[in-house]
Amino acid sequence: MELDANAFGRSARKALLDKTLQEALGRTTGRFVAHRDAAVAAFPEFEATRERASRIKRDVLDHLDTYLARFIGEAEKRGAIVHVARDPAQAREIAARIARDEGVTLAVKSKSMAAEEISFNEALQGAGVTVVESDLGEFIIQLAGEAPSHIIAPAVHKTREEISRLFERHLGEPRTDSIPELVGMARKHLRAKFLSAGMGVSGGNFLAADTGSVVLVTNEGNGRMGTVLPRVHLAVVGIEKIIPRMADLPTFLRLLPRSTSGQTISSYVSILTGTRRPGDPEGPERMHILLLDCGRSAILEGKYREILKCIRCAACLNACPVYQSVGGHAYGWVYSGPIGAVLTPLLVGLPEAAALPDASTLCGACADVCPVKIPLPDFLLELRSDAREQGLKTPGEIAAMKGYAGVMKRAGLLEAIERIAGVLGQFFTKGKGIGGMPYPFSGWTERRDFPAPAARPFRKRWKIKRGVMR
Amino acid sequence: MNERESLFRRLSAACAGHDGAAAGEPLPDGAPTAPEGDRVALFAKTFTAAGGVLFRGPVETALSDLGETLRAEGVTSLFFPEGDAAAREIAEALVPFGPFNLTTGAEVRGGSAEVTAGFSSAEAAIAETGTIVETSAGGKTLLPGLIADVHVSIVPAASVVVRMEEALAAFTAYPPRNISFLSGPSKTADIEQTLTVGAHGPKKAIALLLAQDTLSLLPRLEPRVSR
Numbered sequence: 101m102e103l104d105a106n107a108f109g110r111s112a113r114k115a116l117l118d119k120t121l122q123e124a125l126g127r128t129t130g131r132f133v134a135h136r137d138a139a140v141a142a143f144p145e146f147e148a149t150r151e152r153a154s155r156i157k158r159d160v161l162d163h164l165d166t167y168l169a170r171f172i173g174e175a176e177k178r179g180a181i182v183h184v185a186r187d188p189a190q191a192r193e194i195a196a197r198i199a200r201d202e203g204v205t206l207a208v209k210s211k212s213m214a215a216e217e218i219s220f221n222e223a224l225q226g227a228g229v230t231v232v233e234s235d236l237g238e239f240i241i242q243l244a245g246e247a248p249s250h251i252i253a254p255a256v257h258k259t260r261e262e263i264s265r266l267f268e269r270h271l272g273e274p275r276t277d278s279i280p281e282l283v284g285m286a287r288k289h290l291r292a293k294f295l296s297a298g299m300g301v302s303g304g305n306f307l308a309a310d311t312g313s314v315v316l317v318t319n320e321g322n323g324r325m326g327t328v329l330p331r332v333h334l335a336v337v338g339i340e341k342i343i344p345r346m347a348d349l350p351t352f353l354r355l356l357p358r359s360t361s362g363q364t365i366s367s368y369v370s371i372l373t374g375t376r377r378p379g380d381p382e383g384p385e386r387m388h389i390l391l392l393d394c395g396r397s398a399i400l401e402g403k404y405r406e407i408l409k410c411i412r413c414a415a416c417l418n419a420c421p422v423y424q425s426v427g428g429h430a431y432g433w434v435y436s437g438p439i440g441a442v443l444t445p446l447l448v449g450l451p452e453a454a455a456l457p458d459a460s461t462l463c464g465a466c467a468d469v470c471p472v473k474i475p476l477p478d479f480l481l482e483l484r485s486d487a488r489e490q491g492l493k494t495p496g497e498i499a500a501m502k503g504y505a506g507v508m509k510r511a512g513l514l515e516a517i518e519r520i521a522g523v524l525g526q527f528f529t530k531g532k533g534i535g536g537m538p539y540p541f542s543g544w545t546e547r548r549d550f551p552a553p554a555a556r557p558f559r560k561r562w563k564i565k566r567g568v569m570r
Numbered sequence: 571m572n573e574r575e576s577l578f579r580r581l582s583a584a585c586a587g588h589d590g591a592a593a594g595e596p597l598p599d600g601a602p603t604a605p606e607g608d609r610v611a612l613f614a615k616t617f618t619a620a621g622g623v624l625f626r627g628p629v630e631t632a633l634s635d636l637g638e639t640l641r642a643e644g645v646t647s648l649f650f651p652e653g654d655a656a657a658r659e660i661a662e663a664l665v666p667f668g669p670f671n672l673t674t675g676a677e678v679r680g681g682s683a684e685v686t687a688g689f690s691s692a693e694a695a696i697a698e699t700g701t702i703v704e705t706s707a708g709g710k711t712l713l714p715g716l717i718a719d720v721h722v723s724i725v726p727a728a729s730v731v732v733r734m735e736e737a738l739a740a741f742t743a744y745p746p747r748n749i750s751f752l753s754g755p756s757k758t759a760d761i762e763q764t765l766t767v768g769a770h771g772p773k774k775a776i777a778l779l780l781a782q783d784t785l786s787l788l789p790r791l792e793p794r795v796s797r
């Protein structure tokens with residue numbers, strides 16, 4: 101996928117003005133958060149499970165060399181062919197070679213962020229292969245020629261009218277405003293693809309090291325179709341998706357669907373191990389597993405290694421006030437929300453995505469919900485200071501921050517400014533936010549509105565409340 | 571040095587200095603086995619919560635209720651795996667309730683205009699999550715739960731376990747190509763965040779829960795209890 105992360109400010113502004121998107125975001129994120137909270141409240145073991153999952157993932161990272169070697173050995177023992185790619189270009193080369201060697205002309209793909217990372221579809225198209233996205237949301241987005249906007253709900257910004265128009269134009273289906281009918285049209289169209297495709301492409305939610313299994317968690321069942329019906333199965337997965345044993349899987353299955361959508365479990369979990377066995381009536385004759393490093397081993401070596409614990413549940417997205425306001429497109433790459441704001445700069449390089457760690461209020465909601473206890477706000481803060489050290493902040497921003505720190509350290513000066521600002525601010529802004537301030541404050545307001553100063557500053561209210569002042 | 575070696579060199583460097591062996595977390599203690607009645611009651615609750623429809627009780631009423639549900643879904647054809655005696659038994663017993671045609675998985679896979687119900691015996695059911703477990707072990711087909719419009723799982727009460735760990739334990743040593751957890755119908759909320767069933771898989775997931783004493787009413791019916 102093309103990278104445009106440093107345009108965050110511009111893209112966010114566009115997103116804020118997009119009425120359809122704003123409505124959809126209001127609807128989805130709120131609902132996801134409510135469902136997730138209810139599911140967690142109804143599961144008393146959540147905290148203990150989360151603790152356990154975090155420990156398992158930390159152990160995996162501490163010994164990734166051992167576990168990955170075990171995974172590869174077990175997978176190969178059961179007939180899978182394992183490939184490793186150092187970077188996206190190499191991954192594309194390998195994927196194209198696999199498709200060519202297997203004589204594939206049509207591939208059905210289920211959702212995979214890892215595949216997005218390497219621009220998988222372009223690689224296969226370059227090798228003359230048609231790639232059909234089979235996840236309903238991704239399918240719609242593919243018809244519309246757009247990039248996905250959410251780890252979980254890619255077509256969040258499309259209305260049923262727009263979708264019906266797309267299906268009319270591309271599938272020759274009659275117009276309808278019935279959602280079940282639209283789903284039925286996609287089902288019929290994609291079923292034919294599943295039955296004729298030479299290769300099913302999947303990601304992988306987990307890789308079980310002790311059995312060499314690839315685990316897929318889906319609700320629609322497309323991951324299941326694509327890994328049972330076509331002759332070849334290709335899984336594209338990041339090396340950090342390892343869990344030590346198949347027996348550890350329930351721990352993660354108790355966290356992932358609850359954190360994503362509030363479900364106790366998703367409709368389908370497929371545990372896929374090697375190729376079809378003699379006597380099996382279906383299943384792929386060939387299984388390829390393409391393991392991506394693509395920056396992960398470098399992350400593992402540094403201070404942000406715990407970000408590799410992520411199980412891509414999207415709970416931190418839905419909980420994030422910035423994501424709730426701007427959606428996924430604004431983040432300019434595969435990963436959005438707090439996980440994107442940390443992972444993107446680490447995978448593509450901080451200079452390419454220095455705007456993203458600023459896309460946060462540091463409210464801490466992401467860390468509160470993360471099922472594997474990744475300290476996301478700490479990482480965001482740390483990345484900001486890395487950006488400063490690498491000279492990636494504008495002088496305006498640095499000056500504004502220095503001024504801010506200077507004022508905050510002097511209580512008397514702060515009080516005076518608050519008094520004046522309160523009077524002037526109310527006069528000029530009539531209680532609304534301040535959108536543009538002159539240099540050096542423009543370093544702040546370029547990408548944020550500054551709230552209008554309160555008529556009575558917080559510090560004063562606090563003192564009154566405590567009875568210190570009247 | 572090939573790509574794999576160089577990856578492992580990078581990983582070993584990154585992992586150096588982290589103590590201890592790759593021992594893994596001790597597995598949680600096995601849940602105390604609940605009495606069958608409790609397991610079944612919990613499964614009934616969770617399977618329904620996952621969007622599934624459960625039939626139980628005397629086999630005659632269960633069959634006639636099931637027949638009615640299939641008719642209401644517009645089902646015209648039934649199919650079952652060749653070697654699955656229980657699925658065959660139930661499907662054949664249902665024919666007069668339709669009337670339904672009998673067809674085969676291969677025919678449905680080849681593209682059939684009929685609305686189909688696929689029958690199969692569950693290897694296990696998980697009460698914690700409302701899950702039906704099916705695998706390809708021993709050359710079993712997955713088509714009934716995959717390509718049918720309605721999936722009917724036959725679940726012997728004795729095969730219901732409490733936790734996912736119990737269901738997986740049978741397969742960790744020699745995992746078959748495919749272990750599937752099926753919990754309710756195929757779902758999507760990708761259009762306007764509206765929950766809709768039947769995106770790719772079955773639109774309706776039905777479990778027919780058979781107790782031992784019920785089975786004696788169908789003398790040829792042999793439950794396949796999970797290993």
Ligand code: SF4
Nearest residue numbers: 410411413414416470
């Ligand atoms: S960082 Fe945590 S909350 Fe966010 S997607 Fe990853 S696992 Fe989920």
